[in-house]
Each structure stands twice: as structure tokens, then as C-alpha cells.
Amino acid sequence: MNDWVKARVVGKHRWTEGLYSLQFEAPITDFVAGQYIKVALDIEGERVGRPYSLVNAPGAQPIEIFFNEVPQGPLTPPLSALSPGDTVWLTATASGIFTLETVQPARDLWLLATGTGLGVYLSILRSPDPWRLFERVVLVHGVRQGADLAYSETLDEIAGRYPGRFTRVAAVSRESWPTALSGRITDLLTGGELERHVGLTIDPATSHVMLCGNSAMIKDAKVILEARGLVRHRRQTPGHYTTEQYH
Ligand SMILES: Cc1cc2nc3c(=O)[nH]c(=O)nc-3n(C[C@H](O)[C@H](O)[C@H](O)COP(=O)(O)OP(=O)(O)OC[C@H]3O[C@@H](n4cnc5c(N)ncnc54)[C@H](O)[C@@H]3O)c2cc1C
Numbered sequence: 001m002n003d004w005v006k007a008r009v010v011g012k013h014r015w016t017e018g019l020y021s022l023q024f025e026a027p028i029t030d031f032v033a034g035q036y037i038k039v040a041l042d043i044e045g046e047r048v049g050r051p052y053s054l055v056n057a058p059g060a061q062p063i064e065i066f067f068n069e070v071p072q073g074p075l076t077p078p079l080s081a082l083s084p085g086d087t088v089w090l091t092a093t094a095s096g097i098f099t100l101e102t103v104q105p106a107r108d109l110w111l112l113a114t115g116t117g118l119g120v121y122l123s124i125l126r127s128p129d130p131w132r133l134f135e136r137v138v139l140v141h142g143v144r145q146g147a148d149l150a151y152s153e154t155l156d157e158i159a160g161r162y163p164g165r166f167t168r169v170a171a172v173s174r175e176s177w178p179t180a181l182s183g184r185i186t187d188l189l190t191g192g193e194l195e196r197h198v199g200l201t202i203d204p205a206t207s208h209v210m211l212c213g214n215s216a217m218i219k220d221a222k223v224i225l226e227a228r229g230l231v232r233h234r235r236q237t238p239g240h241y242t243t244e245q246y247h
Contacts, residue, residue, distance in 0.1 A: 004040065004047070004089040009082050010062050016147040018069040019116075020080055021055065023062040024090060031058050031094035032101055033127035034120055034244075039065060040089040041078055047089065050075045053212075053244070054094060055119040057126035063090070066119035066150065098212065098244040100129040102235045107206040109134040112185055112221060114142045114213030117246060121212070122151060125158050131165070134208070138198050140169045142185040142217065146177035167198050186220040204229045209241040218243050 011023030028037060031054060040049030052065040069080045082088065098120065100109075109130050111121045118141050124130055130137050143149055149170050159166045170180035171188055181188055181197060188194040195201050202209060202225070209225060211218045222232075222243070230240035 002038070002091040002093050002095070005092045007063065007088050007090045009084050009086045009088065011064075012082065012084060015150040016145075018071075018080070019067075019148060019150065020069070021064055021066045021150070022079070022082065023064045024088065025061070026063045026090050028054075028063050028090065028092065028094065029059050029061070032099045033058055033123040033129060034099035035094035035096040036120075037063070037065075037094050038091040039075075039079065041075060042089075043074060043078060048075050049089065049091070051095075053096075053098075053120035053123070055122045057123055060126070064119075066116050066122075068116050096244070097235070098210070098242060100124065100133060102238070103133065103208055103233060103242070104238045105133040106208045106240075107134065108136045108138065108200055108202075108208070110202060110207055110209040111137065111139045112142070112209065112211050112213075112217075113140065114185065114217045115148065115246075117213030117244070118151060120244060121210070122154060124210075125155075125166075131162060136165055136167070136200065137162070138167045138169065138200065140171060140185055140194065142171040142173065142213070144172070144174040146170075146172050146175060146180060149177075149180070167200075169194065169197060185217060186224060189221065189224050202228065202230070204231075204240050207240060208233070210243075211241060212244040213246055215245050215247065218245050 007026035
């Protein structure tokens with residue numbers, strides 16, 4: 001059983017309407033980049049908890065999550081209303097296997113995210129794992145509006161730490177945005193525009209791909225990747241892509 005621990009909100013950032021990061025002071029240090037914890041509030045006498053990927057690096061404080069408000073959801077509206085000093089419940093132990101722990105080293109690591117799926121990759125990129133296992137790391141963040149492109153300063157800082165090894169691509173689907181490709185990640189993959197832009201090809205011989213975010217992107221991306229010969233990675237049978245579906 002995973003025990004609940006009480007945590008204090010120590011930071012809050014509103015990126016745009018309905019898009020937030022929350023930071024907590026909590027005794028959670030021992031996790032693998034890519035894992036999640038549950039965050040809960042007691043609502044009308046019931047503890048309502050949902051999983052959230054950790055954004056901070058293992059061992060780093062504060063604990064941080066990145067989420068969007070789902071207006072009809074039970075947890076995210078009250079979660080968005082929290083302020084520093086408020087308290088929440090967190091699971092004491094992180095879970096999940098969307099990590100690089102059992103992945104075979106390859107030349108290129110592709111990290112594809114829609115929306116708040118970016119958060120899990122920030123923890124991975126802040127850890128030594130991708131830089132130990134791969135020569136090149138490509139992060140692709142797909143959003144609807146340019147204003148949803150959060151954490152650009154953090155990504156600039158990571159890019160500065162690994163010159164020539166880190167490529168970030170923004171894909172904006174519902175408006176034209178100066179620094180971004182136009183369209184959904186899966187359409188940019190199908191048409192080859194994404195790989196032409198990066199200058200690398202996704203290939204089972206050289207690539208491992210991680211997919212995180214909404215179910216439509218993951219479902220469509222799987223079909224595209226499997227048509228190119230990539231197979232799902234499992235602990236027992238190493239493959240070329242892994243997935244984490246948020247909704
Ligand atoms: C392993 C795992 C890790 C996750 N990590 C994150 C994370 O880091 N950040 C994050 O924002 N979410 C994450 N989620 C989703 C999160 O757990 C919640 O489902 C979400 O925040 C909505 O919570 P809720 O209680 O308000 O609504 P819920 O009762 O959870 O969902 C209500 C409805 O909204 C849909 N929905 C859920 N999430 C979204 C969304 N982001 N956008 C639009 N519709 C949605 C659900 O499919 C459902 O139909 C993760 C989910 C899983 C399984």
C-alpha cells in the first residue's frame with residue numbers, strides 16, 4: 001500500500017488560462033525520472049487522487065507537477081485554485097515504468113509530448129540518463145496554441161548544457177506561431193516534415209521513441225512507428241518505443 005503524506009504548496013505558476021505548475025515541499029526524493037505520484041485533495045469527505053508525472057529531477061526539491069484544468073473534472077478545478085501555504089496529499093512513493101531504466105542505448109532518443117505530457121520529459125532531461133544512453137535527444141512538444149508552450153527557459157537552460165546534442169521542436173496545431181512547426185505531431189511525422197526539420201530519421205536501428213500525452217496522439221503515432229518497423233518496448237522484450245497515456 002502506498003501511504004499518503006501531507007505536503008505544503010510552496011510555489012504556483014499559471015502559464016496561461018487553465019495551465020499550471022504547482023510546487024510542493026514533501027519528503028519524496030527517491031524516484032526514477034519518468035515516474036509519477038498521486039496528488040489528492042479531500043473533497044466533500046472523500047479523498048480524490050489522480051496521478052501526475054514528476055517534473056523535478058530525482059533528488060531535487062521542490063516536488064513539481066504540470067497540469068491543465070479539466071473544467072468537468074473533480075480534482076483539477078480545486079487543484080488550480082490552491083495557493084502557497086495550502087496543503088495537499090501526495091503518495092509517499094513514486095510509481096511507473098515510463099523511464100529509461102530498461103531501454104537499450106541507441107543513437108537517438110525522440111521524446112514526443114502533447115500538452116502537459118511535456119512535464120515528464122523535463123524530469124528525464126534533467127537527469128543524467130538520456131545523456132548517458134543517447135548521442136542525440138529530440139524533444140517535440142505539440143500544443144494547440146503558442147501560449148501553451150511552457151517551460152521555455154528551462155528548455156533553453158538544458159539546451160545550453162548539451163550543445164549539439166539537444167534539439168527541441170514546437171508544433172502548434174491551431175494557429176501559426178513564429179518558432180513552431182504548424183500542425184499535429186502525427187501529421188508532421190506522416191508527411192516527413194518533422195524529421196526533415198530535425199535532420200534525423202526515426203529508424204529502429206538508431207532510435208528510441210517515447211510518447212506521452214493524449215490517447216489520440218499515442219494511438220496514431222503507434223501505427224506510424226510500427227509501419228516503419230519499430231516495436232513496443234517491454235522489460236522482457238526490448239523494443240523501440242514506450243508510451244504513457246494521460247487521458
Ligand atoms: C500515469 C498518469 C500520469 C499523469 N500525469 C499527468 C500530468 O503530469 N499532468 C496532467 O495534466 N495530467 C496527468 N495525468 C492525468 C491526470 O491524472 C488527471 O486525469 C487529470 O489531471 C484530470 O483530473 P480530474 O480529476 O480533474 O478529471 P478526471 O476525472 O481525471 O478526468 C475527467 C475527464 O477528463 C479527461 N482528461 C483527463 N486529463 C485530461 C487532460 N489533461 N486534458 C483534457 N482532458 C483530460 C478524462 O479522460 C476524463 O474523460 C496523468 C494520468 C496518468 C494515468
